[in-house]
Amino acid sequence: MIAESIFKSEFDKNSVFLDRNLIMPSYIPDELPFREKQIEEVSRVIAPALKGQRPENLFIYGKVGTGKTSVSKHVMKKFNEFASNNKINAECYYVNCRTHNTVYKVLNKIAKDIYAEESFIGFPSTFIYEKILEYSKQQKHIIFILDEIDKVRDLDELMYNLTRANDELDKGSISVIGISNNVLFKDRLDARTKSSLCEKELVFPPYNAEELIEILKKRAKLAFKEGAISTSAISLAAAYAAKESGDARTAVLLLLKAGEIADRLSLNIVEDEQVKAAKSLVEEEIVLSLISTLPSQQKLVLYAIAKLSLDKKPIKSLIGLEQGVLFSGEIYEEYTRLAKKFKESIVSARWYREYISELEVYGLIITTNSGKGxxxxxxxxKLASDPTKIRDVLEKELFGN
DNA sequence: CATCCACAGGAAGGACGGGGGT
DNA sequence: ACCCCCGTCCTTCCTGTGGATG
Incomplete structure (x- = not known):
């Protein structure tokens, strides 16, 4: 009965969205504004495969939300279309290394894609490797896009395997496009792996505010009903994202959330207010998911801070100090008290200081050096966000079950 | 000015667990 | 199967620092 009425009202409700799927961060639009140059470069690098030559390996670097994945997938799609339309023996495959984070998993995924869903789980990796080799021996030129390539634990081995294949092939070839948002990871690589992966390099710059506005306008036109989102709301979302990091992904996510909020309130049009609400919602989600990954000792420290912030009478906080500003020492005392109470082990004051520094890096707390007075x-x-919320979440996390 | 305070944060080292080499 | 090395987490010990205090 309840379920039914929810379904019915969900179904009947008119939404600001025309097609919600088109504004999911994972959706890749046909048009990628301001990435024409990158599309061109990636295409240029892999084009030789269409003429029966081995393309050079390519390393793509750029921060989150700069269009690395979108551009790569876009080019891959066009490449595969062109190859099959013209009956050319060239193929491009995409692997996300976040989930396929070992040599074995990557090889397995590749083999599975090549041999259309035939699974090789359980087979030794040399066998899988031979299978891949066998396939590309049919004069195939294959390109692998390895997204989030820094997540592969033994990348040296993987690259060695994939590049070695070219020595054993006389007609076909294997090339790799590696994608990462971490520049530093290159330094951890073996010199040979590095020079092989980075035969060509490409950097994706972050989008600026104007570019983000254009991007969001295009997306909003696809996903929202006409006039269902105000121009200023779009600009605001773009401004927020530009200020953070020039990240198109969070910008799009903001619009999605703002739309959802508008729907929940049965509004016909998304305004600035909903974007603002969406922003704090997104931020809150980030904070909460951050807290849940903390080790329990660190949660206790944070809990001590939240509790003290809410205390009516801050013990040491005297004249002129803002409410909620605490001393390092009194937090440590409170933490040890709590730890004893809940029969948790107590870390040393030194390590407690490491915890504090880490919490600051995460942006959960703000610290300043004590000056005069x-x-x-x-x-x-001082806690960076609402102490009540933090305390409640931590109580659930720590003693919830 | 010396001294104390209340810490900050570096250095060294111990326990432990996992991954890789043989 | 075994050992070794390495990274992680943590302790102990230590020196440094900026302001208050006598």
Whole structure:
């Protein structure tokens, strides 16, 4: 009965969305504004495969939401279309290394794609490797896109395997396009792997605010009903994302969430207010998921901070100090008290300081050095977001079950 | 000015678990 | 199967620092 009425009202409700799927961050639009040059470069690199030559390996670097994956997938699609339309023996495959994070998993995924869903799980990796080799021996020129390539644990071995294949092939070839948002990871690689993977390199710059506005406008036109989102709301979402990192992904996510909020409130048009609400919602989600990954000792420290922030009478916080600003020492005392109470082990004060530094890096707390007015040299610590919310979440996390 | 305070944060080293080599 | 090495997490010990205090 309840379920039915929810389904019915969900179904009847008019939404600001025309097609919600088109504004999911995972959706790849046909048009990729401001990435023409990158599309051209990637295409240029892999084009030799269409003439029966081995393309050079390519390394693509760029921060999150700069269009690396979208551009690669876009080019891959066009490449495969062109190859099959013209009956050319060239193919391009995509592997996300976040889930396929070992040599074995990557080889397996590749083999599975090549041999259309035939699974090789359980077979030794040399066998899988031979299978892949066998396939490309039919004069095939194959390109593998390895997304989030820095996640592969033994990348040296994988690259060695894939490049070695070319020595054993006389007609076909194998090339790799590696994608990463981490520049530093290159330094951890073997020199040979590095020079092989980075035969060509391409950097994707972040989008600026104007570009983000254009991108969002295009997307909004696809996903929202006409006039269902205001121009200023779009600009605001773009401005937020530009300020953070020039990340198109979060910009799009903001619009999606803002639309959902508008739907829930049965509004016909998405305004600035919903974008603002979406932003704090997204931020909150990030904070909450961050907290849940913390080790329990660190959760206790954070809990101590939240509890003290809410205390009516901050013990040491004296004249002129903002409410909720705490001393490092009093937090440590509270933490040890709590740890004893819940029969948890207690980390040393030294390690506690590491925890504090880490919490600051995560942006969960804000710290300043004590200046004049306070004796000794210590850190003043303040929670970065709402103490009540943090405390409640931590209570659930720590003692919930 | 010396001294104390209340810490910050570096260095060294111990326990432990996993992954890789033989 | 075994050992070794390495990274992680943590402790102990230590020196440094900026302001208050006598």
């Amino acid at each position: 306070i004796k000794g040299q210590t850190r003043l610590i």
